[in-house]
Amino acid sequence: MRAVRIDEFGGPEVLVPVEVPEPAAGPGQVLVRIAAAGVNRADALVRAGVYHRAGRPPLIPGVEAAGVVAAVGEGVTGLQVGQRVMALDGVNAPGFYAELAVVPASQVTALPEGVGLVEAAALPVAWLSAWYCLRHLAKVTKEDTVVVKAAASGVGSAAVQIAAETGARVIALAGSAEKAAWAGEFGAQDIVDTSAHPDEAEVEEVLRLTDGRGADVVLDTVGGRAFGRSLREVGHGGRVVALANVALEPSTIDTRDFYPKNASVLGFQLTNLQIHGYDPRPDLRELAERVAAGAYRVPVESVVPLEEARAAHELLERRDNRGKIVLAVADL
Structure with missing residues (x-):
């Protein structure tokens, strides 16, 4: 073959x-x-x-x-x-x-x-990862504001749709104006071109869009230095879900950026989850049924x-x- x-x-x-x-x-x-x-x-x-x-x-x-x-x-x-x-x-x-x-x-x-x-x-990697992180770990609801990083990626574009379907407000971050605009087509209410808002300017823009409160959920699909920014972008009682380090660099953080806010940091790795007994079939079936019904593109x-x-x-x-x-x- x-x-x-x-x-x-x-x-x-x-x-x-x-x-x-x-x-x-x-x-x-x-x-x-x-x-x-x-x-x-x-x-x-x-x-x-x-x-x-x-x-x-x-x-x-x-x-x-x-x-x-x-x-x-x-x-x-x-x-x-x-x-x-x-x-x-x-x-x-x-x-x-x-x-x-x-x-x-x-x-x-x-x-x-x-x-x-x-x-x-x-569906099995990108969509299942976004689904598990938002539905099972972060437990996103219509009351939440959700920041999705690398929103034009496979995981990111899935996450924007999954979060938007719950009624949550979605802030999509992407590395160019074109990518940010494209991510907005999937239900994001706000888009941020991170090439125009690098490093701390990204944090400032997220805080501006949330009236200084910070987001309820930050889905960090980037890792590295971006993870430190995610901790500064999350608000009181919020959840940061880390599922990748495509930056392939260490994450240097200051614990003062999240513990005073009583924020939670949640990790996700699909293979490790399977090793420890996770059966992906029910979630994959539900995802496929929603795609078939036209709920997701x-x-x-x-x-x-x-x-x-x-x-x-x-x-x-x-x-x-x-x-x-x-x-x-x-x-x-």
Whole structure:
């Protein structure tokens, strides 16, 4: 079968199209024929050899995908050959940059009608992360003001919609005027171009927009120095949810920026959550049903052929994309 493999850690150029043997489903597993695979920053970190669960080359990257069930292993119930599904597996890392992948049945979710396979491939990482952070951790309600950082990213554009659906006021932060305006199309009441409001000016703008009170919830998808700003942007009794460090730099903070406000700092890491028993299927089913009903729009900026995974990673690392990048594996 066709796949894209990493034979040595490095830049996008190490993503090499190859032919590899087809896998087979064992007990409790599902063989999925992949139609589309999501491209994530975790994939780029794996490729570079700096991800905490990278393993050693040779390896096939990819932790989310959508396709059709090709076979089911012994003991698998509730899934049938030919069924449209989405799959997530950051724990066992089956490698979705391929035509076929074997996944534990506990990580495979059937798709409702009305959700395309390209859309579905974008849900398991970015959308599930935004959903869990806002609905389960921050418990956002219509009374809240929510700041979403990197609002034009896959997680960010999902978070804007999820928060707005609750009736919350959303302040979307993005790295250019164009990106900020685009994020505003998903329900943000206020937008901030962080290129025009760098560093402390960002904090001042958030405080201005909240009449000095600060936000009830700050979703920090950036990390590094941005995390320190998030602590200054949150208000009394607020919640800061940290779910990434795409800045790849240390976060230097002053505890006086949050403890006097009785603010909470909440961490989220999807793979670690799964390792400790989280079953993603109920949340993924609810997300897919809302997409099918038209409550959410899944923005996919680029659909790139599997063999051009290098170009997809180059686009991802330029950080010019608005929404998700997806690899097209097969036409199903």
